Amino acid sequence: MxxxxxxxxxxxxxxxxxxxxxxxxxxxxxxxxxxxxxxxxxxxxxxxxxxxxxxxxxxxxxxxxxxxxxxxxxxxxxxxxxxxxxxxxxxxxxxxxxxxxxxxxxxxxxxxxxxxxxxxxxxxxxxxxxxxxxxxxxxxxxxxxxxxxxxxxxxxxxxxRLAESLKLYEKSRALLRRAFLKHRSSPDVWTVTLLRSLFVSASRSDRSKHLEWMKALPWDCPENTESDLAAVYLKGKVWDPPQLSGIMDELGMCLAEDETAAGHRAVMVEGVTNGDPFEALADRSLATIPYTGYHVEPTGLVNGFLERVKKSQASGVILLNPKFCEAAAFDTPDFVNALKNESIPNLVLETSARSFSVGQLKLRLEAFREMLGMEM
Ligand code: SF4
Structure with a gap:
């Protein structure tokens, strides 16, 4: 670079x-x-x-x-x-x-x-x-x-002071939401890897600086409505392994949605910045897609997920489950059954830094990419 x-x-x-x-x-x-x-x-x-x-x-x-x-x-x-x-x-x-x-x-x-x-x-x-x-x-x-x-x-x-911090972070979230839309409309330029770099770095940076850096990005690059990338809905806790974004780019995939804990899920609800900041934070958190560890009525949980997948127009779904995560293992069969009933291709990836092979992951993603039935 x-x-x-x-x-x-x-x-x-x-x-x-x-x-x-x-x-x-x-x-x-x-x-x-x-x-x-x-x-x-x-x-x-x-x-x-x-x-x-x-x-x-x-x-x-x-x-x-x-x-x-x-x-x-x-x-x-x-x-x-x-x-x-x-x-x-x-x-x-x-x-x-x-x-x-x-x-x-x-x-x-x-x-x-x-x-x-x-x-x-x-x-x-x-x-x-x-x-x-x-x-x-x-x-x-x-x-x-x-x-x-x-x-x-x-x-x-x-x-x-908390209200001021809330305003700063809401501005940052708004720009991250815009970045996600930009990835959807210009996935060849705003690749999965580049988009991920914005989200990951946001929570490791001085947020004011991060906001300024984001303003300099190529927001006016042309839209690519003819893109033949396969749009995938990703659900899980964290992007583990981090190489996943590069593999997705390499295999011709983009994101229809990123429902990982600190991914697009974490910024997709627009919070209010007036009134009591504690109340605003609580309202935003309760309106966010529930993380897998929370207890939500099971039918509503599955139907809500299915609705979001359909709305995203994803070609397929990847469930990125941390190995030994009981909460994810508990929910996953219901999600998979619901996707199968709707004939939506899906792939469950159980990842762990202790038994991880990039080659194996790539192989499974290659097979999944072929299943999505688009040209690479
Ligand atoms: S076991 Fe707990 S901490 Fe680990 S991924 Fe699952 S919910 Fe998160």
Whole structure:
């Protein structure tokens, strides 16, 4: 890439994920708070004066964590623990773990014991989203998280400052939504890999800078309505392995939708920026497509998914399941049956950094691509 390449800032962060966190620490000597997917409101951490940075343990090689946690733990949790044990998370001062399953709760207990100098907080997301008290509960949790983060940075909680952070992040989300639309209309230029670089780097960057970088992208490139790429609906937790985007590009695929936890799913709901920011954050979270670890009435869950797939006009669906994720394993058969009943091609990929082969993954995707019946 040349220095004039507008995609370079995003690619740089993909290549060095702590680059911006390091800069923040060096310039402001501030607090860096890591957070795991899904659904940790970054604006709360930002408003506390901290630098929020997302951590994806899923694609890390595991060598030390198995001494502390059962081998049948998903790569997301196992990888995060290993990153901590191997010193690769030394840059972070604290960690927020969203409580979505037993593995995340176990990680929280282990983290406190193994890293007493790096405070952690378990964000207890409501499990029953349809419960009438879910909204008030979530608002209370968000207030608690804000007070905890401010306790680390030494700033006083300030609703006005949170409202400002909310505005900044909403602007960023709006541009990420536009980027997704651009990928759909010009997938040859705005490839899966480039689109992914925007989403991944957003949660590792100073968000104001990221917003400015995004403005310089080739928004006016022509639409390609004749594209013969196969549009795929992707559902899962994280893009694991990260090579997946490159393989999709190589095999002539694009995204009809990205329903992964921190993908397009995380930005697709337009939040409000007036009124109480805690309420606005809770409303946005409750309107977001429920993550697999939440409890939702099963028929509605499957029908909602099927409706979204049809609306996206995807040629097929990839279910990207982390190996040993009970929640995903529980939901997947119902999703697959529903897709089969509608004759929608689908592929379930169970991935894990511990038993992973790019070649094998590519082979399965090649076969799936052929099934979609379009020219490559
Ligand atoms: S929900 Fe699944 S992928 Fe996410 S942390 Fe739990 S076991 Fe791992």
């Amino acid at each position: 040349t220095s004039g390449d507008p995609w370079k800032p995003f690619q740089d962060i993909i290549n060095d994920q702590w680059q911006e966190a390091r800069r923040f620490k060096e310039s402001a000597a501030g607090v860096v708070i890591g957070h795991l997917a899904p659904d940790v409101p970054e604006e709360i951490l930002h408003a506390s004066g901290a630098f929020p940075v997302s951590i994806e343990g899923a694609s890390s090689a595991v060598s030390m964590a198995q001494a502390h946690i059962p081998g049948y733990t998903c790569s997301h949790v196992m990888g995060t623990l290993d990153l901590g044990l191997s010193g690769k998370l030394d840059i972070i001062d604290a960690l927020v773990i969203p409580y979505v399953c037993d593995s995340t709760r176990n990680l929280s207990h282990l983290w406190k014991r193994l890293f007493p100098d790096k405070p952690s907080e378990l964000l207890r997301l409501p499990k029953r989203l349809e419960f009438e008290g879910a909204r008030d509960y979530l608002i209370t949790e968000y207030r608690r998280l804000y007070e905890w983060a401010c306790g680390l940075t030494g700033n006083l909680p300030d609703t006005e």
